[in-house]
Amino acid sequence: MTVSAPHLRLPRPDRRLEDYTPGPPSPYRPNTDGLKSRVAMAAAHVVADPLADINPREDVAIDWDATMAFRRHLWSHGLGVADAMDTAQRGMGLGWDTARELIAKSAAEAKAYGGKLGCGANTDQLPDDANTDLDAIERAYEEQCAYIEDCGAQVILMCSRHLARTAASADDYIKVYDRVIGRRDKPVILHWLGDMFDPKLRGYWGSGDLDAATETFLGLLETHRDRIDGIKMSLLDATREIDLRRKTAALGIRMYTGDDFGFADLIKGDGDHHSDALLGIFDAIAPAASAALAALDAGETARFDDILAPTVPLSRHIFKTPTWHYKTGIVFLAWLNGHQNHFRMIQGQESGRSIQHLAELFRLADQAQLLADPPLAAYRMQLVLAQAGIDG
Known part of the structure; x- marks a missing residue:
């Protein structure tokens, strides 16, 4: 009944x-065939433990069973999982100690399930108000990258609040990233998170001028093209992403869109280039995203549009200011x-x-x-x- x-x-x-x-209920079902024409990853949230006897403003308790079950849900739709990132409240409650445990548990789950997993490396084991120098920031990045690699996951190199506060110039960013990327055994994903997501990252790459920052970023990509799988752009600026992905395509580097406003058109592409996906909104719309990408695999672009079009207003609403x-x-x-x-x-x-x-x-x-x-x-x-x- x-x-x-x-x-x-x-x-x-x-x-x-x-x-x-x-x-009526959602018509979308798990994807048993996988996705072929695009690489798609969902940045996943964590499930809090509401029964833990903690101070909820200061302490963190995770329901690990529900958190891992949600990752299996994402993998069941053919998506990869990007873990321990801002969607998991990294920088808004999820510190490095809990992130370490999350990475280890997700890596074990990914191995058992056969799912794709990338995890965020940051510098948040350093105190927020610490007077850090570039060497300390580099060591913090290295510790987290090595841990993620040891767990068997891909490194997603996140933006560092400590570096944003400490760097005196674009050269300081390049110095730290050169060393950290240069030590990696496998290609990493670089994440450029805009200040609309985190105001403490304003002026990243050494300039508040996005054109100048983009040139610094592109120079880093050119230097390390063989050690970079792709970049995740989270600036909510489709024009800038389209311009940069033309250049990254020539370097053999993927563009993973992080544009939760314009993702549908960016993933579809312009006939010459397209963006792959590493998106927070894919956590929420995984069934529809998978179905749309499967349609794209089949050459059914009209169906791709029909499925994703109504998810765009939803995403714009979820990601509205602040x-x-x-x-x-x-x-x-x-x-x-x-x-x-x-x-x-x-x-x-x-x-x-x-x-x-x-x-x-x-x-x-x-x-x-x-x-x-x-x-x-x-x-x-x-x-x-x-x-x-x-x-x-």
């Missing part, structure tokens, strides 16, 4: 309550879809978005055919609405 989704009263921006009943709170929407949708049994985040980050934001997220997810079990999703949405004083 089919169970219909309950009727909801969702708030609108003018404070009116709108009658809403979600549509962009760094996008994790709240990612975890909320995972909860709506039954991937975890609570809507709690480490350090209380579930409070990062308003009830208006969450209600619109629900509508957009439903319109993108991303609610796996609409009755469950609607029931859970009702619980959140009730907390805001909205009765069913």
Whole structure:
């Protein structure tokens, strides 16, 4: 017997309550054939342990079973997993000690499942307010890179807040990255995270002028072209990404889009070049993303467009300003879809978005055919609405 989704009263921006009943369940199923024409990785979130007896503002507790189950969900759709990155609240609650454990557990899970895994290397074992020098930053990067490699995962070299604060020039960035990349046994992915995701990274690569920063970055790529698998661009600037990927293609380096606003067109490409994907939004839209990429593999570009088009407004909403709170929407949708049994985040980050934001997220997810079990999703949405004083 089919169970219909309950009727909801969702708030609108003018404070009116709108009658809403979600549509049919998501039609997308796991991908057993794999993906061929694009490399696609989802930056994955972590599931907090809501029953841990901790100070949630200072301490971190992870539900490891649910966290690993979610990674298996991503792999089941043919996607790779990018772990211990900003989507996992790295820099917003997830420190190096917990990230180490996450990397080890995910690496063991990837080996057992046969899934692709990359993990973020940073310098966050150094105290936030430490007076560091370049040598200390280099050693911190090296420690994390070596650990990730020892676990059997690919290194994703993240931007360092310590380096952004310490570097006096573009040359200082090149000095650190030259040494760290030069010691790697296997090609790495470089991540350029814009300050809309993390204001502490403003002026990365030695300049607040993005043209100058891009030239510094490109010079690094040219020097280490044989040791770099690809770059993840997270600047939300499609024009800049398209321009740079023409140049990286000539170097044999992949462009992994991190543009959660324009990812559909960037992945589709312009006929000459395309972007691969390493995206936080793929955590939330994995079933649709997999189905769209499978259509692209089959040469069905119209179907690719039809599937991904409604996910773009959802992604733009989840990543709206202040962009760094996008994790709240990612975890909320995972909860709506039954991937975890609570809507709690480490350090209380579930409070990062308003009830208006969450209600619109629900509508957009439903319109993108991303609610796996609409009755469950609607029931859970009702619980959140009730907390805001909205009765069913």
